[in-house]
Amino acid sequence: MKVKLSDELKVELKEALKGFNKEVLERVKKLPAVSKLERPFKVSRCRRLGYKPKPGYIVVVSRVPRGGRRKPRPNSGRRPKHAGSVLFTPGLSRKEIAIYRAKRKFPNMKVLGAHKLVEDGRHIWYEIVMVNRT
Numbered sequence: 001m002k003v004k005l006s007d008e009l010k011v012e013l014k015e016a017l018k019g020f021n022k023e024v025l026e027r028v029k030k031l032p033a034v035s036k037l038e039r040p041f042k043v044s045r046c047r048r049l050g051y052k053p054k055p056g057y058i059v060v061v062s063r064v065p066r067g068g069r070r071k072p073r074p075n076s077g078r079r080p081k082h083a084g085s086v087l088f089t090p091g092l093s094r095k096e097i098a099i100y101r102a103k104r105k106f107p108n109m110k111v112l113g114a115h116k117l118v119e120d121g122r123h124i125w126y127e128i129v130m131v132n133r134t
Helices: 007-029 043-049 094-105
Strands: 034-037 057-065 109-119 123-132
Touching (some): 057 094
Antiparallel strands (some): 057 123, 109 123
């Protein structure tokens, strides 16, 4: 059943979420590009992805750069059509790149799911739920 929120409650909720996102962003910026957390920032979202607070389950935060991803232009001269830099689409989404980096750092773990945590002008951080294969 959906609950209809009043406009005042919506404004309060948005302000509370802004404050939460700012706190998370401050803490995440100090971490390395791929790092293991003791407990997830967004517990409810991670539980939907399969996280359980038991041994063998971990949560990893992975940082991926934002901005345009362009194919490097070839050095030798040629017309733009044959250069291959026009209409270039990258093969992996940013979320897939974050998962790939987490898998590389923790090779014995299996990925259960991932979701976007926060973003700023330069990076996007993803929270990845992983479980031990054994």
